[in-house]
Amino acid sequence: MLDLRWVVANLDEARRRLEARGAAASDALAPIEALAAERRQLIQSSETQRAEQRRASEQMRTLKGEEQAQLRARLKALSDEVKEKEGRLKAVEERIEQALLNVPNLPHETVPAGASERDNQVVRTWGDKPQIASAREHTEIGERLGLLDFERAAKVSGARFAFYKGALARLELALVQFFLDSARERGYLELLPPYLVNADSMRGTGQLPKFEDDLFKTTAGYYLIPTAEVPVTNYHRDEILEGARLPLKYCAFSPCFRSEAGSYGKDTKGIIRNHQFHKVELVRFEKPENAQAALEELVRDAQAPLEKLGLHHRVTLLCTADLGFSAEKTYDLEVWLPGQNAYREISSCSTFGEFQARRAQIRFRPGQADKPRLVATLNGSGLAVGRTVVALLENGQQADGSVILPQAIRPYMGGLERLTPA
DSSP, rough: OOHHHHHOOOOOOOOOHHHHHOOHHHHHHHHHHHHHHHHHHHHHHHHHHHHHHHHHHHHHHHOHHHHHHHHHHHHHHHHHHHHHHHHHHHHHHHHHHHHHHTTTOOOOOOOOOOOSGGEEEEEEESSOOOOOOOOOOHHHHHHHHHHHHHHHHHHHOOOOOOOOOOOOHHHHHHHHHHHHHHOOOOOOOOEOOOEEEEEHHHHHHHHHOGGGSSSEEEEEEEEEEESSSHHGGGGTEEEEEEGGGGGGGEEEEEEEEEOOOTTTTSSOOOSSSSSSEEEEEEEEEEEEGHHHHHHHHHHHHHHHHHHHHHHOOEEEEEOOOOOSSSEEEEEHHHHHHHHEEEEEEEEEEEOOTTTTHHHTTTTEESSSSSEEEEOOEEEEEEEEEHHHHHHHHHSBBTSOOOOEOOOGGGGGGGOEEEEEEO
């Protein structure tokens, strides 16, 4: 969430910076403008009355009798009026805070301006595209091997689900451990988080109230997590951390659950965009002045397993129009999929500045005698497991229908070198 006092004092600047995201982002400020004017009026009126209170209190010492009684009555009336305005001011600020929950983060000054994803900037690439004649998509490869079953998944659950079978199920879980090992090697502490969270946790990371329709909610009021970012970021909600402990770096595996309400018609085939998938998440808590450098390091941390697997990919800096709601700056890692003849996102690494920390009240104390400050939060996929399976199937496919596995994952598969028909 943006800082209330900064926004009401800098509405024009906030609107200008949000317009870089698009009209809808700046329009989210509209409810705040009238409330900000009412807030200013209440503050000015209260200050005027407090000044009158001070003058009247000084006069009380010089008056007696009827005049003193009249002034005392006036002081009582002023006190009641000030209290009433303070109550109204608190209510107005609460309404502004509620409205701010629907306002996205301000893009960082280093984010390129753009009107759509076409304006994203490729920063660098790694590896070479494999040369595969008549490359097949992962759905065809998996079904021919007898390792993917969409028909029975649709019977059991519905659209956007899949059964993995045999060696492919083993590969999914092997990748989870491979990613966690990579994160541990790079200084991340592993957490195994809850998969159900409360509404406060969803608000803390920005899923609520904006993305209510994209979430699965239980009858008990819990939400199924869309990513481990939610429980791990909220791990330190309402805490004051010691500055000497920063940065704090966590990794966590979890299933992820998304209704995909905003992606109707996208990637309905295969395992690119399912309602349920697995992911290893990297989360960092940093001093705000270190956030940008930490983001560059986070991207390298997410790239590490891709490089070990030998998967050609590129790093793309998202433009203002393509940023996520809570992010101030984002890099996407896009892996090459020969069967689709396209790059597809496999990790999204973002810094949120103080946006999430203000919602979740995560602060740190720079020094023992210092006033607490909000931390900067960052996270990134390290990596999306199902999409890595897609990449391995399409990049490792052979003319005989088998799939060669990268050397790095074979120890996690008991030495298995290739996937063959079940």
